[in-house]
Amino acid sequence: MNTGPFKVEVLRADHQRNEFACGDVDLDRYFKTQVTQDIRRHVAHCFVALNSLGQVAGYYTLAASSVLLAELPQALAKKLPRYPTVPVARMGRLAVSQSAQQMGLGSALLADALVRVFQADLAAYAMVVDAKHEGAVRFYAKHGFKPFSSQPLSLWLPMNAVISLVA
Numbered sequence: 566m567n568t569g570p571f572k573v574e575v576l577r578a579d580h581q582r583n584e585f586a587c588g589d590v591d592l593d594r595y596f597k598t599q600v601t602q603d604i605r606r607h608v609a610h611c612f613v614a615l616n617s618l619g620q621v622a623g624y625y626t627l628a629a630s631s632v633l634l635a636e637l638p639q640a641l642a643k644k645l646p647r648y649p650t651v652p653v654a655r656m657g658r659l660a661v662s663q664s665a666q667q668m669g670l671g672s673a674l675l676a677d678a679l680v681r682v683f684q685a686d687l688a689a690y691a692m693v694v695d696a697k698h699e700g701a702v703r704f705y706a707k708h709g710f711k712p713f714s715s716q717p718l719s720l721w722l723p724m725n726a727v728i729s730l731v732a
């Protein structure tokens with residue numbers, strides 16, 4: 566999948582992770598030291614954006630997850646089956662290297678994740694993202710995500726909103 570001058574690939578062993586720096590030490594450390602363990606344990610998938618030199622300019626992780634039906638607005642919840650939880654896809658981490666920020670790559674990676682979930686064989690009612698800070702909340706809100714009232718750093722976007730965007 567191509568995004569402008571970047572291409573998005575599933576993370577492989579030959580991708581260079583050591584130089585990645587997005588300005589957030591936790592996101593950098595996770596990418597350098599932990600993500601491959603999570604992939605091996607089947608708790609996350611990781612996708613990377615490569616620039617034209619083959620350097621990693623951004624990454625995100627995706628995993629299956631669930632939210633409590635009671636967390637959704639009542640008007641939507643009453644249209645869903647009365648199970649206690651609703652299946653969702655979770656983008657646990659999203660980071661763009663400092664040298665590639667503010668060029669639209671974060672937005673392109675978010676769109677890439679939404680399209681993958683939309684096309685996946687597993688059902689997901691919504692995409693859920695975990696924002697690390699208020700700035701990230703504004704980034705996701707700009708793309709239509711709404712915060713859960715009980716957890717303002719966790720935001721969601723129903724897949725039917727994605728379907729209209731993809732269509």
Ligand SMILES: CC(C)(COP(=O)(O)OP(=O)(O)OC[C@H]1O[C@@H](n2cnc3c(N)ncnc32)[C@H](O)[C@@H]1OP(=O)(O)O)[C@@H](O)C(=O)NCCC(=O)NCCS
Nearest residue numbers: 587589660661666667668669670671672696697700701704
């Ligand atoms: C947040 C992040 C993924 C955005 O990626 P990006 O490629 O820079 O974002 P884009 O160029 O697609 O979009 C930029 C838009 O998001 C907004 N934005 C990005 N980071 C922001 C921040 N920290 N605070 C406020 N707004 C922010 C910009 O204002 C800009 O809006 P505009 O187009 O209206 O000017 C990237 O800045 C990053 O990796 N930051 C460090 C790690 C991090 O904070 N990750 C948060 C995910 S939990």
